Amino acid sequence: MEDVVSGAGSVIMGSLVNKKSLKKPTTPPAPRVASDGSDSDEQLLIAVGNHQDRAAFNALFSRFSNKIYAMGMKLTRNEQLSHDLVQEAMLTVWQKAPLYDLDRGTAQSWIFTLTRNRCFDILRKMKRQPATVSADDIWPQESDIDSQLVHEEEGTMEVEVSKIQSFYGQLPAAQRAVVEQIYIHDRTHEEAAAVLEIPLGTLKSRLRLGVGKLRQMVGTEV
Amino acid sequence: MNIDAKYHPTPEQLEGFAQGTLSPGMNVVISAHVELCAICRKSVSELEEAASEEWLRSTPDRRASSINFSAMIDSIVDHPQIKGDRTTADSVSEIHMLDHSVTLPRALAKVASDGLVWRQLAGGINQATVTLDGQTQCEFLYMKPGSQVPVHKHQGNEVTLVLDGSFEDELGHYKPGDFVVRTAKDLHRPASEEGCLCFAVMDSPLTFTKGLARLLNPFIRYRFRRATSAAAH
Numbered sequence: 449m450e451d452v453v454s455g456a457g458s459v460i461m462g463s464l465v466n467k468k469s470l471k472k473p474t475t476p477p478a479p480r481v482a483s484d485g486s487d488s489d490e491q492l493l494i495a496v497g498n499h500q501d502r503a504a505f506n507a508l509f510s511r512f513s514n515k516i517y518a519m520g521m522k523l524t525r526n527e528q529l530s531h532d533l534v535q536e537a538m539l540t541v542w543q544k545a546p547l548y549d550l551d552r553g554t555a556q557s558w559i560f561t562l563t564r565n566r567c568f569d570i571l572r573k574m575k576r577q578p579a580t581v582s583a584d585d586i587w588p589q590e591s592d593i594d595s596q597l598v599h600e601e602e603g604t605m606e607v608e609v610s611k612i613q614s615f616y617g618q619l620p621a622a623q624r625a626v627v628e629q630i631y632i633h634d635r636t637h638e639e640a641a642a643v644l645e646i647p648l649g650t651l652k653s654r655l656r657l658g659v660g661k662l663r664q665m666v667g668t669e670v
Numbered sequence: 671m672n673i674d675a676k677y678h679p680t681p682e683q684l685e686g687f688a689q690g691t692l693s694p695g696m697n698v699v700i701s702a703h704v705e706l707c708a709i710c711r712k713s714v715s716e717l718e719e720a721a722s723e724e725w726l727r728s729t730p731d732r733r734a735s736s737i738n739f740s741a742m743i744d745s746i747v748d749h750p751q752i753k754g755d756r757t758t759a760d761s762v763s764e765i766h767m768l769d770h771s772v773t774l775p776r777a778l779a780k781v782a783s784d785g786l787v788w789r790q791l792a793g794g795i796n797q798a799t800v801t802l803d804g805q806t807q808c809e810f811l812y813m814k815p816g817s818q819v820p821v822h823k824h825q826g827n828e829v830t831l832v833l834d835g836s837f838e839d840e841l842g843h844y845k846p847g848d849f850v851v852r853t854a855k856d857l858h859r860p861a862s863e864e865g866c867l868c869f870a871v872m873d874s875p876l877t878f879t880k881g882l883a884r885l886l887n888p889f890i891r892y893r894f895r896r897a898t899s900a901a902a903h
Contacts, residue, residue: 502747509743518729535742543752553719560722564690568697577694577803585780586694586701638753648753 489555497545498649508559509538516563520570529570536570537563549652561587615665623658626651673706673847679829680851684710688717695806699831699849699871702775706847765810765833765867772834772867786810793818807872813837813862821859826873828852835866 487495492508495501516537520530540562552558565583572579616624629640641651679687679700686692687700704710763779764771765786774782786798794817798810813819813835830850837844839860844850852858 497751500747500751502743505747506743509739513739513742515726515729519725535746538742539746539749542746543749546751546753553715554722556726557715557719557722560725561718564721568690568694572694572803575804578801580784580800580802581694581698581777581780585777586697588705588776 489559490550493541493545493548493555493558494649496542497548498647498652505542508541508555512541512559513538519563519567523567523571524574526574529574533563533567533570536566540566546648550656615662618665619658619661623654623661626654627658627662630655672708675703675707675709675845675847675849677842677844677848677850678707678710679703679849683829683851684713685717685721688714689721693805693873694803695808695871696829696873698777698781698802698808699829699869701777702869703831703847703849705775705777707849767812767834767867774833778833778869781808782810788812793820795819805873809870811866811868811870813860813866813868815865816863817865818861819859821857826854828870828872830860830868830870833867833869835862835864837862837866837868 487504487507489508489511492501492504495504496508513534516534517530520533521527524530524533537559541559544562548555548558565587568583568586572582616627619627625644626640629635629643630637633640635643637648637651637655641648644651646654678684683692683696683700684704687697687704690697692700704714763774763782765774765782766772781800781802784800786800788796788798791797794814796812796814800808800810802808811830829852830844832844832846832848832850834846836846837860839858841858842850
């Protein structure tokens with residue numbers, strides 16, 4: 449990507465795409481399909497987020513609850529607190545599943561960080577430490593997103609506006625509309641879904657597809 | 671907010687931060703640096719990925735017999751899901767200096783939100799101590815322009831995050847975002863020509879090694895004990 453061009457810094461991408469799209473064209477972690485043909489953790493999590501899929505949640509629960517319990521025992525050495533940790537961490541998985549997308553990394557990493565954070569809060573209470581800072585102050589959600597933007601700081605990915613525009617014109621209309629809402633009008637996922645009158649899950653999958661295609665096109669151009 | 675920091679937490683510190691094994695005080699100061707430093711943000715997300723691999727790989731699949739799984743699931747799925755993304759209710763918090771304000775990273779803004787009590791120490795240093803846990807002493811430090819901290823060494827580790835201005839010691843010159851780590855074997859003598867606001871976390875008290883400043887030692891130990899025992903009770 450060192451070389452997709454060029455030009456004076458500020459012209460680049462300026463009008464069409466904001467910083468978010470300056471990601472290096474790495475593909476986000478693909479949903480891994482388990483070898484036995486069952487759904488990957490990512491697919492399960494997205495199903496829970498998109499349509500409260502209870503079977504998918506059951507599957508995630510049986511895969512992760514023991515692991516969460518074990519982390520609790522390791523850190524608190526207390527069965528009741530470890531039990532609480534399973535309850536709280538899996539509740540957070542359920543509640544925040546609509547916020548998960550592949551750009552945030554693998555499902556297991558996402559669930560790990562949620563569990564770590566709940567565990568931090570439980571431990572702090574157990575040790576009667578001052579409640580000044582909670583896990584969410586220390587590991588804010590946003591940093592997950594921002595971390596995807598790092599490459600831009602390294603000053604690498606530069607693409608001529610005209611090229612992006614031609615790529616962008618090749619996207620299917622539905623995906624283009626979504627990309628436009630997010631990257632040009634700088635709307636949040638919810639706002640964009642409301643404007644386009646589509647469900648949030650649909651928006652996210654179109655965005656994922658659209659951005660993936662753009663990255664591919666940029667990538668093959670290099 | 672992104673700053674090109676020159677000094678970063680050690681790999682072990684970042685790893686502990688990702689794994690959640692550090693004390694709250696250490697987590698807070700690393701969080702503040704990570705918020706400012708894109709390079710460390712990237713490292714942390716990679717370390718989180720690695721930690722999750724390790725977690726799943728090394729955990730025995732032992733079922734906790736005490737858990738009634740189906741009852742737990744039933745109670746969870748009754749809860750509504752969170753649809754709104756980007757819940758950044760950024761409580762912008764600032765520290766007002768004489769002629770300008772300094773915006774604090776999120777974790778520190780939270781720490782400062784209860785209000786800071788500043789005290790004057792010798793040598794043009796002002797200090798506002800905060801208690802976050804029983805293992806560390808945490809403080810905001812303001813060094814007036816031209817101030818100097820007496821030569822000291824540490825019994826444990828000290829980390830200092832520069833928030834505004836700059837300071838220097840034998841080993842370097844530190845600017846906003848820089849994360850300065852000193853261990854027990856380091857002797858150092860920080861000074862600030864232009865004035866400096868920082869946040870420092872110590873996991874044990876300082877020992878002054880020269881001159882009259884040594885008289886401060888018992889006092890500092892006492893203060894450290896008090897700060898940590900206040901947290902423990």
